[in-house]
Amino acid sequence: MQFRHQFHFSSWLALILSVLGIYGIADAGSSTLVDGWLHWRGPYQNGTSSDTNLPDRIEIGGANHLWSFDLSGRGTAVIATYQPGFSAAPDGEQLAGGDRIYVWGYRGERSDLVEVLACLDAESGEVIWEHEFPDFISDIIYNRYSIGSPTVDPQTGNIYLMTTPGLLLGLDHDGNLLWQRSMMEEFGRLTFPNGRTGAASIAGNLVIVNAISTNWGREGPGRNRFYAFDKINGELVWSSTPGVGPPFLKDSSFSSPRFDWHDGQPVFYVGTGCGNIVCVNVRTGQPVWRFQFAAGGVNSSVVLYEDAVIAIHGKENIDDTGRGRMVAIRYNGSTDPEIKGSTVLNSSAELWRNDDLSMFTSSPVIVGDNVYQVTVKGELVCVDARTGQTRWHKKLGADQLHASPVHADGKLYIPMWHDGLFIIRPTNDGAEILDQVQLEGGCLGSPSIWNGRVYVHTTKKLYCFGGDRVGPNQPAMPIHKAASTPQPGKLMPVPAEFLIRPGESQAFDVRNTEGDSLGVPMRMLAWSKFIPDSAKVKSEIDGDFNDDGILVAAPDGNRSAGAFRLVKQIEGQSGGEGVGYIRGRVLPSPPYSEDFQGFQLKHKRKDGRSFSYPPLPWIGARLKWHHQILM
Structure with missing residues (x-):
């Protein structure tokens, strides 16, 4: 794999001086020297921002259109604020702070197409450094690259990214490669023509990614799995298979984990390609529970409200002939003891459902008691988080794909696939469209908002909009952290x-x-x-x-x-x-060849023909192929 790059070094980034708990989630008292919109779902994990003084209207080329960067993309840019005092080493020079943009996109055509990770100066949009990544051994079609986002670690300022073919990368703030794992070659991660890749998530010392994989042994069957790596050295800490296989596993999923605490343990809630919402222990990867509500992929990320997880899908319902549903699930719902495997929540865990809503990939935003969701039909819908009842709906476009709303300053910023960027002021009774601006290219990524700026990435360029900056920035998300001790008996x-x-x-x-x-x-x-x-x-x-x-x-x-x-x-x-x-x-050291002459045909097919399975250590092989003599 070639790691091509260009560097334009800046002189003011380094390692962080204060550290969160090993696997903890930052509470309101946490202090870091790296802040920002570090993950595509934002600092509150739900697509909301506390920024104010954001534009009601936008004029392309006008005063609040600050700059654009020519790079095709289908995801969300992230922004890191490096505070004054951020240093390259404990005894290093104390450097000035500033904002950097990390954007994931692509350029070129057909065989010359490469994915690009670029670091930009937030004030000017100028390139500080960038890396290019050619494709290899994937099933991606040419207009489905970079459907994902980089993620920045608040402790170190390092950047983590999974490319579309499955290279998982850790880089420092200057773009130096810290470690790399090839998910396809090492763990049997599959790629699909839809290209949906998503974003890595940071939980303390772990980098967690979502993948459909066919590895070997017990992980040989194709399943939606989560992999947690040590963020410092890239070593695998755990893998988890919280869902099920066919007939429910019909799709990939790029749903992002939503972290929280459950019964004194750190957990995450996430959708899977097999139609489940799952709860997984962050420390160990142990599945806590799952709730089956679709046949096919749940790509939207979930939001939390009081004691419930709210989720939406656009696939087949499992209990009727319809497609699509929004549900609220109790954290501590009743389980079904007759189903083997991880704890399965039964239908009594469902607080409410709304069968009028359907969405494949766009995620909801929750503000107070209101859930805002863009549907597959291009409607903005407001749902009462307490009851699931639709308060109102507003037609915005013919359809919608991927992009999720973001809420800030009392407004919703909603990129639409074909219809540009909407700025909307929602109330309990309806929605006022403040502006609709047509951008160059289609919008598949969600906006990011930080430090008085709104960033929107289209299939043509990254836009930066904003006015006068105001501060201070939003505080860390308040999460009630429970006392926690190591689980006895587990190494x-x-x-x-x-x-x-x-x-x-x-x-x-x-x-x-x-x-x-x-x-x-x-x-x-x-x-x-x-x-x-x-x-x-x-x-x-x-x-x-x-x-x-x-x-x-x-x-x-x-x-x-x-x-x-x-x-x-x-x-x-x-x-x-x-x-x-x-x-x-x-496995043998390369170069390696196999003529299959030593294979013993010990097994019988239903038609009586003898065959042998591939060797156990071959990833993704045993359930797909066999060796036999054709006469």
Whole structure:
């Protein structure tokens, strides 16, 4: 993979001086030196902003059209404010602060098309640095690139991005590559012609991404999975499969996690490609519950209201012949004990439903007791968050795709796919259109608002609108953080999954569920090969742990895959006090060839023909192909 770039260095960014909790969510008292619209859903995770003095009307080329940047895009730009005192190192020079824009787009045609991550000066729109990323081995069609967004970490100021073909990147503020993971090649992440990629999310020390994948072993079946990586070194901390497969898994999903606290544990709520809203433990990836309300992808992100999750979809309903629905689900709804797997909320968890609404990808915005949603038919709808009743609706265009409203300064800023940017003042009784301005290109990304500026990215360029800046900026989102302690009995070796070659080694950092390294002598850690009872293929890794606690593959190691079980021993006592697991593969070093002559046809098809499965370590292979002799 070629990492092409151009640099135009600025001199005032660096590492952050204050730190949030390891896996915590910032509370109102948190203080950082990096602030801003750091994720496409904004600082409140719901598409709202506390900015004021924003324009009621916009004139292209007028006084409040501050600048434009020529770059095609289909997502949302993010803005980072680096406060004075932001330094490159603990003992480094204290540098001046400022705002930077990170924008994700594409340029070129057909085989010359590349995706672009650009860093811009917020005042002038001038390029500070940029990187280009060619496509490789994907199913994306040419007009579906960059349907996603970068994300900025408030602790370090680093930028995280997943490209359309599935390169997950961590970069510093100067555009230097910190680490890179190829989700397709390492974990079997799939791509689809729709190109929907979404944005990485930051939770403490974790970078979390949403993907449909077909890996190996228990993760071989195609499912919607979430992967959490250490944001500093890119190592996999956990993977989670909270949903189900066919017939409900019919689509990809780029729904973004909504973080909160549930029963004293940090969790996120998110839609899946299998028609579920799921709740997942942030620290461990353990599914908490799921609620099945569609057959197909739930791409819209959820919002929270009191003790409920509000979500919308535009696919098939599971209990009638209609398509599309908005629902409110109780956090602590009743479960269905007859359904195996993660806890499944039954229909009694549903507070209300509105079957008149349908939307595939645009996310709702919640302001007070009002939920604002743009539907697939191009209508802006106001829904009572308490009852689900439609208060009013306003026709804006023929249809809508992807872009979500943003609320700030008492106004809604709504980009429409074909009909430009609307500025609307909503009330409980209706909507007043303040302005409609036609922009160059279609609008698929949501606006971002920060420090008196409104940014809108179209399929032609990024626009910056605004007037006089006013301050201070909005405070951190107030979240009531519950007291939390590590979960007893659970260890988390990192990386959670590995790939090594014959003769290579792999070290592990053993952590508790808070993300803290245990720092215990290796004699207190006992590793053993492990085959789950549910494993359909009984397989072990061709390698072992040495006395230093390092996993070493045999020098002439065979192609293999398997798992290890870790127990933390208590000195002087039998048994252990904590258990953890890793899984991984040993594969031959390249160059590698396979003539299939050594395969033994041990299995029988229904028609009586003999065949063999692909090797277990081949990702995405066992459930798709088999080897047989054709006569």
